[in-house]
Amino acid sequence: MPSIKVLAEREEKEVRFTAGHTLCAGCAEPMVVRTVLNAIEDPVVVASPTGCLEVATSRFPGTAWNVPWIHVAFENAAAVISGVEAAYKALRKKGLITRRTRFVVFAGDGGTYDIGLQALSGALERGHDFLYVCLNNEAYMNTGVQRSSATPQCAATTTAPVGEAIPGKPQERKDLTEIVVAHGVPYVAQAAVSRLIDLANKVERAMKYEGPKFLNVLTTCPLGWRTPRDSAIPQAKLAVETRYWPIYEVMEGRYKINYKPKERVPIEEWLKTQGRFRHLFRDPRGKELIAQIQAEVDRRWELLLQKERCFGPSA
Amino acid sequence: MRKAITGHKAVAEAMRQIEPDVFAVYPITPQSEIAEYYAEYVHEGLVRTELIPAESEHSALSACVGAAAAGARVMTATASQGLALLVEVLYIAAGMRLPIVMALANRALSAPINIHCDHSDAYLARDSGAVQVFCESAQEAYDYTIMAQKLAEHEKVRLPVLVNLDGFTLTHTVQPVDLLEDEVVRRFVGEHNPVFPLLDVDRPVTWGAFAMHDYYFELKRAQESGMEAVPQVFLAVQREFSRVSGRRYAGFFEGYHLEDAEYVMIVLGSTAGTAKAAVDELRKRGLKAGLLKPWLWRPFPANELAEALRAAKAVAVLDRAFSFGTMGALYEDVAAALYAAEHRPTLANYVYGLGGRDTSVPDLIKVFEELRRIPRTEWTLRYIGLRE
Numbered sequence: 079m080p081s082i083k084v085l086a087e088r089e090e091k092e093v094r095f096t097a098g099h100t101l102c103a104g105c106a107e108p109m110v111v112r113t114v115l116n117a118i119e120d121p122v123v124v125a126s127p128t129g130c131l132e133v134a135t136s137r138f139p140g141t142a143w144n145v146p147w148i149h150v151a152f153e154n155a156a157a158v159i160s161g162v163e164a165a166y167k168a169l170r171k172k173g174l175i176t177r178r179t180r181f182v183v184f185a186g187d188g189g190t191y192d193i194g195l196q197a198l199s200g201a202l203e204r205g206h207d208f209l210y211v212c213l214n215n216e217a218y219m220n221t222g223v224q225r226s227s228a229t230p231q232c233a234a235t236t237t238a239p240v241g242e243a244i245p246g247k248p249q250e251r252k253d254l255t256e257i258v259v260a261h262g263v264p265y266v267a268q269a270a271v272s273r274l275i276d277l278a279n280k281v282e283r284a285m286k287y288e289g290p291k292f293l294n295v296l297t298t299c300p301l302g303w304r305t306p307r308d309s310a311i312p313q314a315k316l317a318v319e320t321r322y323w324p325i326y327e328v329m330e331g332r333y334k335i336n337y338k339p340k341e342r343v344p345i346e347e348w349l350k351t352q353g354r355f356r357h358l359f360r361d362p363r364g365k366e367l368i369a370q371i372q373a374e375v376d377r378r379w380e381l382l383l384q385k386e387r388c389f390g391p392s393a
Numbered sequence: 394m395r396k397a398i399t400g401h402k403a404v405a406e407a408m409r410q411i412e413p414d415v416f417a418v419y420p421i422t423p424q425s426e427i428a429e430y431y432a433e434y435v436h437e438g439l440v441r442t443e444l445i446p447a448e449s450e451h452s453a454l455s456a457c458v459g460a461a462a463a464g465a466r467v468m469t470a471t472a473s474q475g476l477a478l479l480v481e482v483l484y485i486a487a488g489m490r491l492p493i494v495m496a497l498a499n500r501a502l503s504a505p506i507n508i509h510c511d512h513s514d515a516y517l518a519r520d521s522g523a524v525q526v527f528c529e530s531a532q533e534a535y536d537y538t539i540m541a542q543k544l545a546e547h548e549k550v551r552l553p554v555l556v557n558l559d560g561f562t563l564t565h566t567v568q569p570v571d572l573l574e575d576e577v578v579r580r581f582v583g584e585h586n587p588v589f590p591l592l593d594v595d596r597p598v599t600w601g602a603f604a605m606h607d608y609y610f611e612l613k614r615a616q617e618s619g620m621e622a623v624p625q626v627f628l629a630v631q632r633e634f635s636r637v638s639g640r641r642y643a644g645f646f647e648g649y650h651l652e653d654a655e656y657v658m659i660v661l662g663s664t665a666g667t668a669k670a671a672v673d674e675l676r677k678r679g680l681k682a683g684l685l686k687p688w689l690w691r692p693f694p695a696n697e698l699a700e701a702l703r704a705a706k707a708v709a710v711l712d713r714a715f716s717f718g719t720m721g722a723l724y725e726d727v728a729a730a731l732y733a734a735e736h737r738p739t740l741a742n743y744v745y746g747l748g749g750r751d752t753s754v755p756d757l758i759k760v761f762e763e764l765r766r767i768p769r770t771e772w773t774l775r776y777i778g779l780r781e
Contacts, residue, residue, distance in 0.1 A: 121594035125459065138608050141599035146591040149601035150458050150485055157452035161417060161459025161467070164443035166592055168414035168465055171441055179594055197455065200448030 080278045085116040092144070094122065099142035101134040104307035106271040106298040106314065107213050111184055113274045114211055114293075115145065117281035120180045123162055124148070127155035127189035130220040131213060153193040155183045156201035156210060163206045180285060181208040187228035188218045191254050202261040202290045209284055209291040212254070215299035223302040227252040230322075231374065232367050233354045235302075240357040245367065250374055255294045259328050263290040267327035270296040272314035276336060280327060296323045304353020316348045321379045326386075333386040345372045394572045400531040400563035403570045404470070404496045404556070405430035407538035409440055410578035413494075414465035414585075417445035417456035422508045423560035424472040424498040450475035454482040454493070461491040462600045464590025466546070469493065472560055473500035476514040480521060486553045487522025488616060489601060490588075492545035493553040495523075496538060499662065499713075500560040501748040509749020510560040512661060513714035515690075516722050522616060523553040524623055525691040527661040529647075531568040534558040536640060537688070539573075542582045543630045549622035551588065557690075559663040561749065573638060581637050620692045627689055645694035646687040646701070650676060653704055654683020656764050657738075659727060660711040661687060664745070664752055671757035682761050690723070695730035702731065705738040707764045711777070713746045720774065728770075740770045745777035752777055 080088075094115040101107055107130060115122060123146045126132045132149045135142035150158045159181050169175045190198060190212040198210065217235050218224040225235040231250045234240045238247035259266045264287035269277040277295065284291035296317055298310040305313055317323040318337065322345060325337040346368055349355040358364035398406070405427050408416070416435070418428040428446075435444040443460075447453035450471050457467045471479060476497060486493050502513040515525060526541060528534040534556065541554040558564060573581075589598045604612055624645065631642040649669050651657065656675075658668050665686035675682035685701060687694070702708060710728075712721025719725070724742035731737050741764055746752045756777050763775075 123463075123591055123594065133603050136599055136602040138602040138604040138612070141602065143599050144597055146594060146597045147599050148459065148462055148591055149603075150455055150489075151481060154452060154455035154482065157447065157455035158459035160445055160447075160452070161415060161456030161461075161465075162463045162591060164415045164417070164445050164456065165460040165463035165465035165467075168441065168443045168460075169463075169592065172414075175592060177594065179592065196448060197452050200452050203448070204445065 080117050080282060082275065085113065085278055088116045088119070094145045096142050096144055098140065099135045100137065101130065102301050104300045104310055105130070106215070106310040107131050109271055109274065110211070110213055110277065110295050110297050113277050114182065114281050117278040118180055118182070118285055120178050121145070122180050122182055125155050125159040125162065125183050127185045127194055128152040129186035129189050131184055131186065133220060152189055154197045155185045155189060155194060156197040159183050159208045160201045160204065160206045163208055183208065183210045185210070185212055186220070187212060187214045187216060188226045191227045191252055199261065202258065202263050202292070205289050207288050209281070209293065211293045211295060213297040214294055215297050215302060216251070217299070217302050219299045219302040228254065231371055232358060234357060235354070245357055245361055245363060253378070258292045262331070263292060264288070264330055265291040265327070267292070268294045268323065268325060270314040270318050270323055270325060271298055272311050272318060273325060273337070276325060283327070283329070302354070304356070305351060309351070313351065316343070316351065319343045320345050320348045320375065322348060322375050324379060324382050326382060331389060332391050333382070333389045334391055335382060335386050345375050395569055396572060397567050398531065398570050399426070399565055399567055400534050400558050401426035401565070402430060403531040403535035404538050404558065406572055407535050407578070408468055409434050410573070410575050411466070411468065411539065411542050411582050412440045412579070413442055413468040415443045415445065415457065415460035415467045416469065417447050417453040417460065417467065418469050419447045419450045419453045419471070419475060421450070421472050421475040423500055423564045424470050424475070424496070426564065427470040427496055427498070450479040451482060454479040454486065457493045458482060458486050458489065458491055461486070461493055462489065462590070463592045464587035466585040467493050468495070470496035470498065472498040473502055473514045477502060477517055480518055483518055483521045483523055483553060485601070490551040490616065490619060491553060492551050494538065494541045494545050495553060495555050496534070497555045497557045498560045498564045499557050507748040508560070510562055511713045511747045511749070512557070515555065515557050516714045516716065518555060519691065519722055522620070523555050523691065524550070524620070525555045525557060526688055527557045527690055528563065529663055529665045529686060531563055531570050534563060535570055535572065536634065536638065536642065539578055539581060540630050540634050544623070544626055546585060547622070547626045550619050550626050552619045552623070557662060562663040571640070577637055581634065623692050624694060645689040645697055646685050648701060649684035649686070651683040651685055651701060653681055655681040655704065655706040656761050657683045657685055657702060657705045657708045658711065658757065658760065659685045659687070659708060659723065661690060661713065661723060664711065664713070667752055667754055668757050670754045671761060674754065674758060675761050680761065693726045693730070695726070698727065699730045699734035702738055703736050707739040707741065707767060709741050709743055709760050709764050711743045711745050715744060720772065739767055741767050741775060742773070743775045743777050750778050
């Protein structure tokens with residue numbers, strides 16, 4: 079399993095994602111991208127859909143990518159990587175390519191949960207050999223913090239604002255990780271930017287499998303979450319401690335929760351640190367809404383525990 | 394080798410002989426048989442192509458873009474709503490200068506939903522930056538599929554090429570088609586030499602960068618230079634193909650009794666066959682009728698077309714689609730081409746054949762007869778075979 083030292087050494091040898099991009103100060107995305115790329119030893123080709131990462135790293139005539147990288151559109155990164163991987167297979171059959179190459183998608187939650195879901199599902203079903211990493215920051219941050227289906231209930235976004243009638247986003251977030259699990263692909267996991275070694279280990283385990291691999295990484299956005307610039311890591315950490323964002327993996331259908339918080343930290347502790355939930359602590363309806371959010375977090379955590387019991391490594 | 398086959402089979406055979414590295418496709422009437430034939434070739438082990446049975450046309454073309462950027466030779470096929478769904482990616486394929494050959498089995502766009510032929514799908518892709526070729530017969534569909542591959546991949550062009558063949562009229566009817574030997578086709582298309590392939594991991598490149606007002610304009614101008622290179626390359630590809638096939642292709646359009654024609658019809662695709670019969674009949678009656686059938690629609694061969702119409706008194710331009718709120722797209726091309734010409738014949742615009750409405754020889758004879766009586770060019774849409 080790659081240690082910090084190994085990851086650092088690899089990056090020293092070959093900088094795959096360079097400085098000079100224009101992602102916001104305090105953005106968690108570069109940490110996830112670098113960790114994933116450093117955790118893979120083979121040459122890598124990357125595809126990204128439209129989004130924060132894409133616009134901030136590929137402004138012509140510059141680029142932050144020191145690996146082959148392609149962007150085509152917003153909804154089709156999984157289809158694009160399907161084509162790249164099929165080309166690789168075809169050219170390998172012809173003997174035109176001999177080096178083993180790996181294929182990675184870095185996509186936001188908008189390009190994954192919403193507009194890119196069909197392309198993702200198609201690529202998963204067809205069984206292309208690639209790793210799909212969802213940099214989940216829980217809204218369309220690139221275009222000004224509009225809600226996505228990854229946005230948590232009650233969060234204030236520009237398209238689900240806090241109003242007299244409706245306080246933030248009315249709906250619960252989609253459980254995309256479980257949707258991917260339902261495709262029966264060999265490796266699916268959740269990770270968070272606060273646990274980079276766990277992330278690197280997951281990438282390494284994932285890449286041992288042929289076929290589609292999926293990582294849903296909670297990738298904090300201080301801008302959209304309305305938290306201080308230096309809060310990306312503690313915010314993600316608290317999301318894990320409150321069980322809002324379970325750290326788990328599903329290998330060949332076997333569930334394993336990688337980290338179980340010893341104490342039950344109330345969701346309120348996480349919510350109260352973020353501007354997007356501020357209204358919950360000012361509005362008279364807030365208490366009830368927080369209770370609803372807590373109930374949903376508890377329900378999902380219990381369900382996950384049950385899945386681990388029923389479909390765990392030893393079950 | 395002459396065979397009696399459908400237009401679908403002719404296109405699929407051309408594709409099998411070209412044997413692309415990647416074939417990504419989603420089925421839609423009336424294109425499905427191309428996807429089916431190709432899947433059969435792959436499953437029977439007749440080709441080494443990687444088949445991507447995509448979950449939509451949008452993903453099929455997206456996969457083609459990924460594969461082409463990766464350095465593979467790629468092909469696809471679609472029709473109608475499928476074209477409408479993927480048109481976003483077609484613009485991108487052209488902007489990224491990717492040589493992707495696509496058979497387009499022309500079918501009407503919804504609504505109302507319809508499965509039969511018109512050219513509204515091709516017209517939707519008019520400004521996409523893709524080269525567009527139209528075919529009159531299954532033979533032409535076969536030949537131009539092969540020529541398109543060479544045209545698309547030419548170093549000065551590097552653009553997607555749409556090979557249009559009329560849905561059902563060409564795709565589903567059995568016609569005699571002369572097929573070339575596999576080896577002849579393989580030698581003709583030659584090796585594929587990709588530019589900056591994504592899979593060259595030692596020389597990493599960024600594909601699909603973000604360009605703002607400081608560069609976007611220059612990059613789009615550079616894209617137009619690909620289009621500007623098409624005519625010369627198109628003629629060279631035709632010359633070489635004529636040599637290896639023994640069939641004569643020379644020029645951006647086919648003229649039929651065009652040299653001395655006073656009354657000319659301009660029409661795309663299979664209706665040109667009907668128009669030839671109408672011209673024959675009118676010539677028998679002593680009318681100097683002629684036909685101009687464009688093979689190449691984008692880029693539009695304006696100067697050559699204007700030159701070819703120098704003897705014409707009046708020209709009927711037939712559009713198999715509305716461009717709602719204005720005149721037909723082909724008509725506007727012809728009118729613009731003639732505006733700069735010294736000799737400007739009278740022009741008339743006819744919309745015909747929508748949603749598979751049949752257009753007969755008598756229908757087209759009537760058009761020629763009407764053309765003789767039209768005193769001057771007017772901003773008026775006329776219709777063939779419409780109940781009013």
